[in-house]
Amino acid sequence: MVIERGRVAVVTGGGRGLGQAVVTQLAAAGADVAVLARSADAVQSAASQARAAGVRAIGVAADVSSTADVERAKQEILAEFGRVDILVNNAGNLLYKPFVPLPGPGYAGAGLPVSDEEWNAVIDVHLGGAVRTLRAFGPCMIERGYGRVVNVVSNVVRRTVPFTTAYDTAKGGLVQLTRSLAREWARYGVTLNAVAAGHFPTDMTREQFADERSHDRMVRRIPAGRTGELSEFASLVAYLCGEESGFITGETVAVDGGETL
Secondary structure, eight states: OOOOTTOEEEEETTTSHHHHHHHHHHHHTTOEEEEEESOHHHHHHHHHHHHTTTSOEEEEEOOTTOHHHHHHHHHHHHHHHSOOOEEEEOOOOOOOOOSSOOOSSOSTTTTSOOOHHHHHHHHHHHHHHHHHHHHHHHHHHHHHTOEEEEEEEEGGGGSOOTTOHHHHHHHHHHHHHHHHHHHHHGGGTEEEEEEEEOOOOOGGGHHHHHSHHHHHHHHHTOTTSSOOOHHHHHHHHHHHTSGGGTTOOSOEEEESTTTTO
16 A cells, blocks of 8 residues: 555554554554554554654544543644544444343343443444544545545444444444545545454454354354454555545445455
8 A cells, every 4th residue: 555655644542453553554654643542551652663664653642532632632633743634533442232121041231231321432432433533633634635534343334243232333323424424525535434344353352252162153154264364454444544545435345354245
């Protein structure tokens, strides 16, 4: 992939897992990077790794569910770099709970449905967080006549998973947000695409990968016969952030080994 030297990327949830892999890949491609996440230690570590590739990078501790935090992050990033060309919305969380109490045997804790507070917390990170960062950094791209936005979703937008209704709903909303803004912003040289992740080893999926039976069931669903490597995910995101992807917009691209075929 090709990213023009001096392009500035903002990556939310960039302190670990998929987000950190994206930070590393964008830096390797030549982009300067601002890493956003709640953990100050994590963002500083990721930024340090990015600088090892010879680019400028900063870490900003911020919670995307907070409008004030996003605005503060915006001011800090623009003060450092003066521009933003690329936005990767990767911040997320996961909750396993039924929508309503369910009788009979099933998932442990099936009698404890998702509360209003839990539902709002999931929606407000995945979907609300993207709304906040798009409002913060979208105008920067529109004014310059160039921008690349990648919203990280999940292949649950093409299948269903029990007990993850809040997460699934948030990701589905993010896909539609991607499509709607892709139409609005195309004339200004700004593309928006979504990447639907399959199964990758991250902190959020540690329990699934650690449990042998769960992992075996997971792999049996994947035609490729394996789970993904972080670099495979990050390379696709970086391509969609690059100069060569300017005629791709409004798409949701799955990287899941064929699980949703």
